[in-house]
Amino acid sequence: MxxxxxxxxxxxxxxxxxxxxxxxxxxxxxxxxxxxxxxxxxxxxxxxxxxxxxxxxxxxxxxxxxxxxxxxxxxxxxxxxxxxxxxxxxxxxxxxxxxxxxxxxxxxxxxxxxxxxxxxxxxxxxxxxxxxxxxxxxxxxxxxxxxxxxxxxxxxxxxxxxxxxxIMVKLPEDKEYYGKPLVRPAALAKVCGLADYGDDIELKMPENTLHAVLVQPKVAFHAKLKAIHKEEAEKMPGVYKVVTAADIKGPNRLGFMQFTPRTLASGQSHPILVEDKIFNYGDVVALVVADTKAHAQEAAKKVTIDWEQLPEYRTYLEAAMPDAQRIHEDHPNVWSEQPNVKGAGHDTPQLIDEAPYVVEGSFYSSREPHMPIEGDTVQAYWGDDGLLTVHCKAMQIYSNIGDIAEATGLPAEKIRVVENPTGATFGWGIAAATYAMAAIACLACDDMPVALSITYPEFMALSGKRAPAYTNGRLACDENGKIIGAEWDCGMDHGSYNELGDDLITRPAKFMFFPYNIPNCLGLTRVACTNHNYGTAYRGYGSPQAYTASEALMDMMAKKIGMDPFELRYKNIARPGDTNINQYPFREYPMEKMMDLMRPIYEEVKERAAKESTPEKKRGVGIAWGGYNVTEGIFDQCTVALELLPNGKFAKYDTWQDQGQGGDVGALVTTLEALKPLGVTPDDIVLIQNDSKYCPDSGATASSRQHYMNSKAVVMAADELMNAMRKPDGTYRTYEEMVAEGIPTKYETQYNNPEDMTLKYLDPNTGVGNPTPAFTYALHMAEVEVDTKTGKATCIGYWCVDDVGVIGNIAAVDGQAYGGLSHCIGFALTENYEDVKKHNNIAGAGIPTIKDIPDNFNLIHHCTPRNTNPFGSSGASEAFQSAGHMAVINAIDNACGVRIYELPAYPEKIKEGLDKLARGEEILPPKKYFLGSDFYEEMEYIKNNPMTDLFEDMFPEDKKESYQPITDIPD
The missing domain is CATH 1.10.150.120 ([2Fe-2S]-binding domain)
Structure with missing residues (x-):
């Protein structure tokens, strides 16, 4: 050199x-x-x-x-x-x-x-x-x-x-901070380039730190691993060790939780390092650990494997075929399912057959990649406190501790997880495979500190994605356009591993045709393993797949009847007294007022689009309803702590993991509101977050839950602290007075969802249940221009009316809205991870640039205060990435008459449709997908083989009342 x-x-x-x-x-x-x-x-x-x-x-x-x-x-x-x-x-x-x-x-x-x-x-x-x-x-x-x-x-x-x-945000003189656009506490470091993300931390670690890189053979989607040849790599300069599954003392698996009795998987199928089989293209067979990253990367090229090709099933449709071999020996490829039965239930198909208007179709939503600009990098070392410490992009710190413990065999109490400043994950950070890899490398290398580095193509191949879904659906209406009934069969491709798969299928079982009044339905959602990237959490988790089918069918019905798509939706939105497909009332009914807000905008944009549309550049407008649940329901808890400090300030301790959504400013505004009787200001609050050594378990940054759950928990902690501080005359003790009187200055409290309300898990036989304390709602509208020469569609305008309750920080909610909606536009038009070579970077996978997203971007916040939350708040993030993609897809159809049934709406798909129309041909949906067994036979089997006894084994004794299958349904 x-x-x-x-x-x-x-x-x-x-x-x-x-x-x-x-x-x-x-x-x-x-x-x-x-x-x-x-x-x-x-x-x-x-x-x-x-x-x-x-x-x-x-x-x-x-x-x-x-x-x-x-x-x-x-x-x-x-x-x-x-x-x-x-x-x-x-x-x-x-x-x-x-x-x-x-x-x-x-x-x-x-x-x-x-x-x-x-x-x-x-x-x-x-x-x-x-x-x-x-x-x-x-x-x-x-x-x-x-x-x-x-x-x-x-x-x-x-x-x-x-x-x-x-141009600066003014702090209110009346100290009413809730709802105001307070600047994020972390923003200062970020705009100065002083926030140290994972790669920055790695660069600044002590000189004896080892560097680990992945060995991803990328030879097959499914193969038998016969041998790993690491001898040449071990001879390379600076190499400390080549770590394989044989070096792991623990189970080499993440944790597994069963979410529904109709789950045939008995345990975790996800090996951290490959043992005897490669299950997908990005599987890791070894970690090369060396004195420098460059040495590790060069040595990794020398690791080779002997392998034997096995049958590959890259889609749900392939894996679900009767003659497909099992990918995992302990369970079939289609391994869990969740039915929905309402009203006429099993007689719904007959009602549909006899209805005046019926539409049907088969729809596919793609394997959407998260594509944060920062990939993934993890550090692991033994701290001077005796804890194995892992720095990562954690979004559920305590569950990640459990996963690392499960993988390594270490007791959980010996593991500390710290969330680094995080360059976003949008959901994949919930999976702990790389966190466990770093811990494994540290333990295998004589407890030396290790920094695990991953290139962006490696990250794309390794990380989980939004699970694709295939859905067959039918919708029936009467002569006046009122919905009679709906049926659907949804198959979700969960890729190579099963963690969270049986939780994922509960989302379509909640959000198919949300928030309409569906009096009769028969539906089934299934999940299968395949040999593609495993499915994992992604903002809107499980709901975009449902809306891909239901919001297309609503537009198709409007066209068949000859009714405006807006009017059909207005006629069928749920109103007080109507129940959701789980047969419980919607907890809020803001839908009519939200549509009233959107109507004049819709009429104006529709009229303008019609005027400005030309044969070369056709314009159209699309509508879609969306929404999401708030919290993880019956399983959910949130623990926080508040402490009065010697300087008179207040420390808030939590694991409100900040993935970019604003966990810091969320913690700030909720704490300010909870301590408002004390007249506190932002400068009085010290945030101590996302380090398991100091912070209690506030749960995952997922399911639009943190603001809602933290509000509950911080009020409880604030009440305890203020009660302890309060003197008989109503004034408050200082820190010194508290200490002098022997009164504790720190209070930790835990809020559990079932303590305040009766929540019911979805019944495994019918889908009846009431699993969430609140919903969010979003009415989406997109204006699209289609270039008829190329087929390229561009979203040139976007409007969203939302209801997320009382807003805690307007700037953060706006940011989540614009960001989530931009993902929707990308999901509709460009984003995909199907071709593992073409889609291995953000450009190839279709990340939207600034000119792909409209500047005519409009948010209208409608507020229905939530009576289950002390501040009237709900969640926010995921409503904005639920159904917006279908507003774009529906706008394409409105513009040029081309219905896209399978996402994304690439230009060549639209051009093919335009060419068919020019030839006078009809654009037909794909033939019904085969999803593993005949839909009607499967529903009949479920009806005749009810499952209830497994609930006795699944849930703790003191919580069984909340988790029992439901027999009495409220009016």
Missing amino acids: KLRKMTLNINGADRMFICDPEKDTLASVIRRLGLTGTKVGCGTGVCGSCTVMLNGKLVRSCTKKIGKIEEYSEVLTIEGIGAPRYLHPIQVAFMHAGAVQCGFCTPGFIVSTYALLRENPSPTREEVRDWFQKNRNICRCTGYKQIVDAVMNAAKVMRSDCALED
């Missing part, structure tokens, strides 16, 4: 360094110099997180070879723009406009904005969007609108059109 001494002028100062001119990039050099504000996401120059200025021009530093840069060139990074005590207006604008969520892409956007405003001090919004499109700045969290808002605000300040204070 031949090295070079170089000097670059970085942020105004000459910096000398030694580099490898052939291998080092500008990003690797400046990060090695400690300037870790420059983030490396994709590693291929696509995402823009590594953006810096080189000699006055923007460059993507992760692909710029250092050997091709002239010495003494000038480099500007995020650290050279502003620091915490000397913020640049751009940084202030990003903080106060809500443009910072996970924050991983933020430094790149700020550097890019700096360059833009130097070149063009007065850009229009469209010029800002063009700039980010040209310079490839990608954000997966925000939906871009708040970023453009921030740029426009910063430009005004820099032109002296307004003062800096004019």
Whole structure:
């Protein structure tokens, strides 16, 4: 290796360094110099997180070879723009406009904005969007609108059109903080590039840290592993150990929980490292651990395997065939199911057959990849407290501890999990395979500290995805357009492993045709294992698959009747007295008022689209209803602690894991509201979060639950603390007075959902149940333009009326809305992980750029206070990523008459439909999918073979009352 001494002028100062001119990039050099504000996401120059200025021009530093840069060139990074005590207006604008969520892409956007405003001090919004499109700045969290808002605000300040204070959030003088757009506590570090994400932490670990990388053979989706050849790798420079399954003392499995009695899987099917079979393309057979990441990566190339091809079933339809071999020996490929029976129940098909209007179709929702800009990186070491400590992107810290314990064989009390500043996961962070890998490497390497690094293509191959779904459905209406009944058969492809699969199928069983009044239904949702990527949590978990079918059928019915799609929905939304498909009342009924809010907008946009539509560029408008549950229902708990500190401030302890959604500001506003009698301000609250050594278990950042559950728990803790502080005269004791009187200053409380209300798990025979204390609602509308020459569809306008209860922080909810809806647009049009080679990066997998998302992006918040929550709040995030994709799909059909039955709506699919219409041919849905057995025979089998006894074994004695199958259904 031949090295070079170089000097670059970085942020105004000459910096000398030694580099490898052939291998080092500008990003690797400046990060090695400690300037870790420059983030490396994709590693291929696509995402823009590594953006810096080189000699006055923007460059993507992760692909710029250092050997091709002239010495003494000038480099500007995020650290050279502003620091915490000397913020640049751009940084202030990003903080106060809500443009910072996970924050991983933020430094790149700020550097890019700096360059833009130097070149063009007065850009229009469209010029800002063009700039980010040209310079490839990608954000997966925000939906871009708040970023453009921030740029426009910063430009005004820099032109002296307004003062800096004019673009900043003002704290209310009356101390009524709830609902206000308080700046996120973590935003300051993120806009300055000082938030240390996983790769930054790895770079700054002690010099004796070992580095682990994956060995992913990527030879087959299903194969028998006959031998691992690691001898050559072990001889490579710096290699400490090649870790295989044989080196793991524990079970080499994650934990497994059964969610429904109709589950045929008896345990966890997910090996952390391959033992004797490869189950999918991204499976890991070994970890190479070396003194440097580069040495580990080179050695990993030397590990080879002997393998024997086994039958591959890459889709549900293949795995469900009667002659398909079992993928896992302990259970069949179709391994769990959840029925829905309501009203006429098993006689519903006959009602449908005899109805005046019937539509039917088969629909497919794709394997959507999460595509955070930050991939995955994990650190593990033994702490001086005697705990094996794992730093990761955890989104359910205590469950992740259980998974690591299960995999390694260590007792859970010996494991500590810390959530790093997280560049988003959108759900896949709930799975702990890589967290366990780092722990395994540490234990296998004589307890040496280990940093596990994963390239973005490896991450894409390894990580779970949204489970694809195949659905056959029918819908019937009477002469007036009122729904008579519905039936569906939904098969969900859960990929190679089964964790959460039988929980996933309860979501379509709640949200098929939500929130309409369906008086009669017969439905079945099934899950199967295949040899593709395993299904895991993703925002909206399980509901987009349901809406893909039900919202298409609603539009198809409107067309068949000759009724406006909006009017059909208005006629059939649930109203007080109507029940959901689980035969319980909707807990709220805001639907009619929400549609009343949307109606004038719909009429205006529909009229404008019709006027502006041309034969070359056809425009249309689509509507879709969506929504989601709040909390994990009968299983859910939340524990928090509040402590009065010696300086008079209050510490809030929780595991409100911040995945970018704002766990920090959520904890802040709920604590301020709970302690409002004390007159506290944001400066009085100290947040101690997401470290299991100090923080109690607040549950997962999932199921739109944290704000709702934390509100409950923090009020309980605040009441206990304030009662202890309160003197007989009504004033409050100081910390010193509390200590002097021997009164505790810290109070930990736990809220459990069933304590306040009767929740009922879904009956395994009928789907009857009441498993959630609240719902969220979202009415989506999209305006789409279709290029008839190419078939490309572009969403040019979007509107969403939501009801998430009383909003705790408006900027955070807006951010979740814009972000979730942008994922919906991508899900409809471009996003897919099917081809493991083509889709192995964010560009190939179809991540939306800023010009793919409309700037005409509109949110209308309708508020129905929730009477089950002390602040009237509900959840927020997942309603926004439930059904929005179908508003886009329905708009395509409205624009050009092409109904897309199988996502995504690639241009070639739309063009094929347009060509068929031009030839006078009809666009027909796919033939009914075969989902494992005849639907009617399977429903009859379930009817004649009810399951109840397994509930006795599944649930703890003191909770059985809440979990019993339901026999009495309320009026």
